[in-house]
């Protein structure tokens with residue numbers, strides 16, 4: 061991509077036999093990605109990782125060509141409070157024949173789960189690995205970098221939504237902005253998983269004196285795809301500091 065902006069290249073450090081990406085502020089500003097969740101200063105990191113998994117793996121499952129397998133794998137990742145629902149595997153009739161099925165590895169994992177051969181984390185790991193391999197196969201079949209870029213773009217989009225603009229410089233949220241109205245709007249959006257009221261939340265915050273451009277811009281961005289774990293909603297709903 062010759063028109064890509066000039067960005068500092070990723071840097072690596074040797075850890076044992078491996079080269080690990082150096083995940084610092086420079087790397088985040090160049091390429092925001094889901095590792096940023098682990099840099100959050102609060103205790104919400106684990107919760108946000110669960111939400112990230114549910115959306116990212118559910119999105120990847122949409123690339124499974126077989127309609128039956130696609131629906132089942134999506135269902136397994138549909139609940140953003142748990143990230144992976146292995147009870148979906150219990151109900152899956154994996155013996156039914158699938159013509160032209162590209163979901164055999166997922167059905168194999170589901171069958172192993174039903175037979176008690178794998179644990180819940182192993183079933184989760186199996187699905188994640190199979191989604192990864194599906195994407196490798198798609199990339200090879202296309203002989204282009206399109207799939208690679210789609211995957212990176214989705215990772216980046218979810219990271220920016222859950223982490224915010226910069227995990228190394230948390231945005232200050234004045235408790236005075238946390239009015240009953242703002243809290244009620246944010247809570248209603250969380251419970252319904254419908255985020256159409258984000259611009260109204262911006263108005264409520266502004267009425268309370270909020271002048272933070274990153275916060276107001278995030279609420280009013282017509283292209284933002286908000287999910288539970290949205291960094292602005294979390295600031296509004298956060299317990300007041302001691």
Ligand SMILES: [Zn+2]
Nearest residue numbers: 126129158161
């Ligand atoms: Zn299938």
Ligand SMILES: [Zn+2]
Nearest residue numbers: 221286290291
């Ligand atoms: Zn958001």
